[in-house]
Structures are given as structure tokens and as C-alpha cells.
Amino acid sequence: GAGVSQTPSNKVTEKGKYVELRCDPISGHTALYWYRQSLGQGPEFLIYFQGTGAADDSGLPNDRFFAVRPEGSVSTLKIQRTERGDSAVYLCASSQNGPNQPQHFGDGTRLSIL
Amino acid sequence: GENVEQHPSTLSVQEGDSAVIKCTYSDSASNYFPWYKQELGKGPQLIIDIRSNVGEKKDQRIAVTLNKTAKHFSLHITETQPEDSAVYFCAANTNAGKSTFGDGTTLTVKP
Secondary structure, three states, rough: OOOEEEEEEEEOOOOOOOEEEEOOOOOOOOOEEEEEOOOOOOOOEEEEEOOOEEEEOOOOOOEEEEOOOOOOOEEEEEEEEOOOHHHHHEEEEEEOOOOOOOOOOOOEEEEEEO | OOOOOEEEEEEEEEEHHHHEEEEEOOOOOEEEEEEEOOOOOOEEEEEEEOOOOOOOOEOEEEEEEOOOOOOEEEEOOOOOOOHHEEEEEEEEEOOOOOOOEEEOOOEEEEE
């Protein structure tokens, strides 16, 4: 079966632009997570969805970052007024039935802000 | 919040030797501890996990131990092979859903 799919795989944009990153989780997985990974570091938690609602968004760094999951499946991470410091790999993961279940990761979107 | 420390940051072993990676955590509410393997350009892949009601778990050449009192857990890989070369991450999770990762260990297995 299909794993977690993230699009685009790479995104290059200019400082100040708006970007959207998409995540298609494994079918039937109710939990979805977004992480950000900088070079040489572990993934950093951003937000966790259980169904359509954000159960924990404490990792979003500021109000330029926003994520939605309107139908409890596909999720979009949105970044406004991008800054060079936003450059990183953005990873999405999904799991069955909520927290503390094995998470299945996509291969990420590599975001570069020029 | 939770803080996870992982060491060593790099580890080089000869093929066939064992490799051990250690992590400590700070939040006593953490109760689920997965380990991931990440290859270049790919997302992390779960290789083994352990819950706080278990002290040890083994899956073929891979084992994980957990000491709740000391708040540390370790990954053990026996009979290492060149294809085990990758970056390994530990993580600590609470029931709230948030995962905190260590900064990774780059394992190199020399043939």
C-alpha cells in the first residue's frame, strides 16, 4: 500500500513569499504530525492532528505558520512571509488511532528560502 | 518541556561488531520510546519501539532497553552490516502526542 506522500519534494522561493506544503497520510490513519528538520538535527515537532482538529500546535514557531486538515485526511502546512531561517526539510508522519503509536514518515519537502 | 539527549553523535564500528546508542530524557510523563533510522534524502523509518511498562524488547539483531528510574534508554545493534550505516534517532513521547527527538547518531559500519 502507499506510504505517506509529501509534495512538492523540493521548493525554492524568495524571502517574503507564501508557501504551501502538502501531506497525504496513509489511508485510515487518524493522527497526523508535522515536523521540521534542520541539517544535523533531529526532527522538531510542529503540530499534531487527531482527525480534523489540531490536538497540539505548541511547536509552531510563530503566527506565520499555520496547518489545516479539513477532512481528516490530507493536511497542508502554510507559511506566510517566509524568512531565510525557515529553510529546512519539513516532514509529515501519520499513525493509527492517535499518539504513542508507530509513526510512518514521508520523505519530506526540502524548503529553501533565497 | 521534554529534553532528549543522545550520544554518541558519531559511531564507527567494524562489520560484525555491536553498536550501542544511548538516550536520556527528562519528562517522567514520557511513556513511549521509538527509534528511527534515517538514510540520506529519506524520512525517518521506525525500526523498534518500547513502552514504559516494558524493560527490554528485541527484534532479530536489534534490541532496546529502558530504565525508567534513570530515565534512559538504549539501542543495541548486533552483528552490524554495512547496510546498517545511517543516522539513528531516539524519541520520547507523552500521551499528549508530542514527540521529542534526539539529535541523532551517525553510524558507519566499515566492511
